[in-house]
Amino acid sequence: MKFETPATENPIDQLKVIGKATDRVEGPFKTMGRARYAYEWHDVAKNPAYGYVVGSAIAKGRIRSIDLSLAKVSHGVLAIVTAENAGKLGKGEFNTALLLGGPEIQHYHQAVALVVAETFEQARAAAGQIRIEYEKAPGAFDLAAAKDSAPMADKITGGVAASKVGDFEGAFAAAPVQLDATYTTPDQSHAMMEPHSSLAKWEGDKLTVWTSNQMIDWGRGDLAKTLNIPKENVRLISPYIGGGFGGKLFVRADAVLASLGARAAQRPVKVALQRALMPNNTTHRPATIQRIRLGTTREGKITAIGHDSWSGDLPEGKPDGAVHQTRLLYAGENRMTATRLAVLDLPEANAMRAPGEATGMMALEIAMDELAEKLGIDPVELRILNDTQVVPDDASPPSKDDPQDRKGDTAANQAGKGKRFSQRQFIECLRLGAERFGWNKRSAKPAANRDGMWLIGQGVAAAYRGNQTTKSAARVRLDSRGGVIVETDMTDIGTGSYTVIAQTAAEMLGVPLNRVLVRLGDSSFPVSSGSGGQWGANCSTSGVYAACLKLREMVAQKLGVSATDAVFSDGRVRVGDRDVPLGEVAGSAGLVAEDAIEFGKLAKEYQQSTFGAHFVEVGVHVATGETRVRRMLAVCAAGRILNPKAARSQVIGAMTMGVGAALMEELAVDKRLGFFVNHDMATYEVPVHADIPHQDVIFLDETDPISSPMKAKGVAELGICGVAAAVANAIYNATGVRVRDYPITLDKLLDGLPDVA
């Protein structure tokens, strides 16, 4: 179905199942160990051999020679794949660097070999026997050094690289109150629990890969392209995924090497990327340098707003879209954004949870806090004062060759000046949050509150993230016993897709939740939106909605009545005096309906976004500068919340990740050797339980009929946007020390803390 006009009342509005806090339907499988992940399909792909990946020891240069002689005769070795013997490989549309390097090396830990052996230990031992001679080439590894010569990027996700409205320079120069500050955010790693893993099996020229991937159809296409085989010969199966955060949007070395290894060994082969390879071998969120200029009237009305951002990537790579929200979040007549992209020889930069806004809000929302202080205005009130109900910046339509907008119908975030937001309850989020958090008890003066050895402060930041809509298809079967099976290649990366899809089908067909079986993550199912850009829940359930609507029509047709007259409830369909069990209508052959949701002009006529506000209280140790987050509150306005329990889990997870970004996450760059040094979980620190306090999440009661028939939006990325800045602002409020370089580790605070010794 085409979604061209705002949704009117529909079966979802019954809210018998949708909108209810619902335990995840696959939860028991996960707790019992019966949910199989990519590495665990050995009973289906029998007798798999094990692959071990060898990563490049240099950041840039060439392999002069590879000596496999010792490794080949090592115990249990079945095959060794290198670029030399792998045959001609293509490169995926979504990949920047090659997934099997050699002889040219593009980045550190780029895969250069896969050893396949009977056991994992044998493969690892043999990998240690491979002798590689490299010829190092000089590379660029320092963003700050490359910044001034970095050219303007071609584009950012969801728009152009640079934009101008009015006369920014003139207005900024004339503004009686000005803020001009530069912020930095570091490279970050997704650090999801499950590493990139694949198990590959060939049957003739047909390839099946059990993998861990967020976007099945992208992956299927790119795996085929990389292996130079027809797409229809590839089947991807990815029903359970142990976290992705954007790190599994694309086919990575595990899938390609498992496929090549299985071909070479003539056996199923499984590969789990070693943890220590993940940060350098796969993608990461790139570091940014961001300059923000804000000019206001004395009363705090923004008259000039400018955002420059620099990031780096390999040649032909992508910039971080940090300026994106600055076109949309605050009012102001004179505006500019610019995105520059340096060529760096560090590993491949790419999407990580809320790419663009996550980093952009880290900078913009400190800048707003600094501005509020300059103006002597409460930071909540400053944001409210500069709210806008229309799009203030005319960013141009999205580029079709941008991965996140690749599917022609994605109408993400592109704005037109004066266009309205489909829903914008930003002020409501701020006001409600301030009330619930007790914001009025905060001291505007920094370093004014203490609890024993702890300096206490509170901070606020806006949350903003675009709501992207993209085509999504599903197939729904009704069997003779009234059971419903939903099939779509949608993925559940821990988000709750199984559950919201089951809820949608149950609501649409009037069956209990436990009569719905959801099957996901198989490329033989209809192509869905996949999971990314927080579009998954809204788009995939809308696809299921469309298929269910079709099924309702088929049921009605079988009964010889109009679908609009039929009432689907309690596993039965009622029309007038007739009351028939659904299974009976389906008959022994069952009924099957397949449809897709396709989003049309509404996405272009309105700016669709999600909004929120983050409130954080921290304690900073007066002597050591250790920061401990004491409480957190997020208020979110993100359309209809399909499953408040799953949505809350997404938001508290995102808030946790935001705390990581604020306080500890940083891939440390060795600027001489060109690699991320802290490439394991011991040294790339993410928050542990002891770092996270009680977290409150409030969802505004909102529906957005412009967004989809579900009237829902994404929420999982909104939850991270702004969190780090709220923490940073709370630290400033606690200590009076303004840190503009993330993460805010204690060494950056020590000089500004009171004398204690």
Next chain:
Amino acid sequence: MRPFTFERVRTPAEAAAAAARHPGAKFVAGRTNLLDLMKLEIETPTHLIDVNGLALDKIEPTADGGLRIGALVRNTDLAADERVRRDYGVLSRALSAGASGQLRNMATTAGNLLQRTRCPYFYDTNQPCNKRVLGSGCGAIDGFSRQHAVVGISDACIATHPSDMAVALRVLDAVVETVGPDGSTRNIPIAEFHRLPGDQPHIDTVLRTGELITAVTLPKPAGGAQIYYKVRDRASYAFALVSVALVVQKDGTGRVALGGVAHKPWRVEAAEAELPKGAKAVAAFLLADAKPTDQNAFKLKLVERTLAAALAQAKGAQL
């Protein structure tokens, strides 16, 4: 991982004999560090001698009023021991501040002392590291050195010793008891047990080839307020940026050792005379010869401030 042979021994004499037979052997007990390093081929022993059967898992009083801690006592058990908690609080606290519950359940007293540095260049076999391959250079000195040592360093190595427990043992004047491959025993004061890197950073301790730790003894309780203050980038499960082990008496005298700043637990007894003058004076003394990098220079100030916090805590006062 390289191929290796493996045997279990039942007595210290058997262990010594096994070590004598296999010059490339390593002892293994808790397996929380050595096996990781073997998987990465950072450690490549040809023979492993499993000492878990040695019955060295008791904590017993000594004749002079101290405690003898068997080499195989697990970190969790040691931290929870009533006598340790009562009389050697700094040790119990240091142990609990280290690693995770799961690791502490496995890790032994002797193994904790013998764990290797967590320097990321040591762990990445593509990179130069004099501790891993003597003569290959040091990646950290001009590289990522935020966690690294600031005192007692050399041009060859700026690695730290990662143990929390060892810092507490240092402040308690513990003694390491060993048996050699020839059956001879010796007592090594903890102060002399760990080495500074010098030009031989590949050697962490003064243990000789085949020498086995059998126990760690604590002298009679030191009394006083005992504090272990560990500072790190997250609240748990991270190595110290800086840690302070402090024993301070009512009269203001005391002892202090530092973790996270050197290749060994860092204690300068002469500095302790400055304790009544406060943290600044003690820290200045302790770190007088510090040579930090740009990235870890903050540790000097952090030591001073953490010591101030620990001293305040000992007094039950606020800063």
